[in-house]
Amino acid sequence: MDPVANPYRPGAGRRPPLLAGREQLLASFDVLRRMAEEHGEGDRGWILNGLRGVGKTVLLNDFMRQVSNRGWIAAKVEAGAGTSLPVALNHSLVAALRTATGRHPEPRLRRLLGIFKAFSLTVDQAGTLSLGVDVQPIAGVADSGRLGEDLAALFEALGDTARDLGIGVLLLIDELQEASPEDLAAINSAVHRVGQSDIPAPLILVGAGLPSLPAQLAEATSYAERLYDYRPVGLLDDDSARQALVIPSAGGGATWDSSGLDVAVATAGGYPYFIQAIGKHVWDNARSTQIGPEDVEVGLAEAQREVDDGLYRSRWERATPAQRDLLRSLAAIGGERAVAVAEIVKAMGKVRTSDISVSRNELIKKGLVYAPERGLLAFTVPGMHAFISRQP
Ligand SMILES: Nc1ncnc2c1ncn2[C@@H]1O[C@H](COP(=O)(O)OP(=O)(O)OP(=O)(O)O)[C@@H](O)[C@H]1O
Numbered sequence: 207m208d209p210v211a212n213p214y215r216p217g218a219g220r221r222p223p224l225l226a227g228r229e230q231l232l233a234s235f236d237v238l239r240r241m242a243e244e245h246g247e248g249d250r251g252w253i254l255n256g257l258r259g260v261g262k263t264v265l266l267n268d269f270m271r272q273v274s275n276r277g278w279i280a281a282k283v284e285a286g287a288g289t290s291l292p293v294a295l296n297h298s299l300v301a302a303l304r305t306a307t308g309r310h311p312e313p314r315l316r317r318l319l320g321i322f323k324a325f326s327l328t329v330d331q332a333g334t335l336s337l338g339v340d341v342q343p344i345a346g347v348a349d350s351g352r353l354g355e356d357l358a359a360l361f362e363a364l365g366d367t368a369r370d371l372g373i374g375v376l377l378l379i380d381e382l383q384e385a386s387p388e389d390l391a392a393i394n395s396a397v398h399r400v401g402q403s404d405i406p407a408p409l410i411l412v413g414a415g416l417p418s419l420p421a422q423l424a425e426a427t428s429y430a431e432r433l434y435d436y437r438p439v440g441l442l443d444d445d446s447a448r449q450a451l452v453i454p455s456a457g458g459g460a461t462w463d464s465s466g467l468d469v470a471v472a473t474a475g476g477y478p479y480f481i482q483a484i485g486k487h488v489w490d491n492a493r494s495t496q497i498g499p500e501d502v503e504v505g506l507a508e509a510q511r512e513v514d515d516g517l518y519r520s521r522w523e524r525a526t527p528a529q530r531d532l533l534r535s536l537a538a539i540g541g542e543r544a545v546a547v548a549e550i551v552k553a554m555g556k557v558r559t560s561d562i563s564v565s566r567n568e569l570i571k572k573g574l575v576y577a578p579e580r581g582l583l584a585f586t587v588p589g590m591h592a593f594i595s596r597q598p
């Protein structure tokens with residue numbers, strides 16, 4: 207079928223034609239949004255934690271789109287992308303406030319802009335900041351230089367203004383596991399303080415990251431467990447995977463024959479990125495709008511190649527021979543599951559945990575594996591174990 211009309215979107219952060227299996231999460235987000243708009247009130251922030259390629263970024267983008275259409279002050283940043291988190295937040299908020307001043311009567315934003323300017327000059331002395339209006343910094347609110355306190359004051363000022371305007375504030379931080387422990391502690395402490403007001407500011411903070419994120423947050427400040435609503439983002443169940451494949455095709459006038467679809471769903475294993483790759487290649491290879499088992503077979507092989515080359519191989523090649531031995535053991539014993547390090551030690555014919563700790567730590571640093579709990583190890587990417595078992 208015509209590749210130009212292909213609806214599927216394999217990749218990173220690309221909006222899928224159908225956001226399948228996330229109905230509950232989206233409904234809960236809608237409750238938060240309405241609380242902010244109708245009652246001027248916020249709730250606990252969210253942490254979306256999940257493996258690579260399950261759809262965390264896509265969810266953040268969806269939240270962003272929803273509230274941007276409604277005039278909210280909304281900012282999105284990615285931790286660890288070269289700039290420090292406070293500076294990145296600062297830049298993103300500049301853009302959000304610029305949009306807000308175009309949409310809302312500026313006098314009502316004036317105090318916020320002044321506070322923001324003082325904050326901004328504190329976190330980013332080198333930065334060139336332009337809010338597009340003649341703004342005088344307001345000293346003494348969010349410019350102490352202690353990030354946690356300044357962020358809390360800024361969140362409160364943002365919340366007050368938003369409440370006044372009948373909107374909310376949305377702050378999205380992607381790849382939050384990359385933030386430094388100091389930045390995580392500052393964010394936690396700001397969120398903690400804002401949450402203690404009688405009427406919490408109508409500010410929604412959503413952080414997304416790998417499954418190790420909850421533990422990192424808890425390590426940064428002990429009260430983090432109760433500070434956020436943790437929303438694990440997982441693989442899709444078969445029904446959702448089926449919908450993710452079938453509905454976009456139907457939109458383009460094509461139908462899947464049921465036996466081919468069953469094979470596709472079973473192969474995808476509920477992995478959103480793989481589902482998009484399968485949809486894309488099956489579509490491109492289908493000879494007519496009646497997608498049959500042979501079309502699926504050809505498409506699956508190409509999708510597997512795309513995912514192997516685009517996701518698994520580069521990770522595998524980053525590992526040294528000693529690290530690959532460890533990965534092979536992890537794949538053989540656990541597959542998709544987490545495995546006790548002690549078991550891996552035994553399988554590798556070693557004696558002590560310390561015999562593999564260098565490889566283990568390097569692999570964690572390279573982002574190939576993570577420790578879901580102390581003493582355990584698991585892959586950060588779904589399907590990595592199957593790729594490894596195919597390697598000679
Ligand atoms: N609910 C969904 N239904 C169908 N496809 C989805 C869904 N969520 C995400 N996808 C697709 O999965 C792929 C990965 O999505 P995304 O980049 O958001 O994952 P991620 O969790 O942010 O990954 P990473 O941890 O690597 O940043 C994209 O191609 C996207 O279109």
Ligand SMILES: [Mg+2]
Nearest residue numbers: 219262263380
């Ligand atoms: Mg992402």
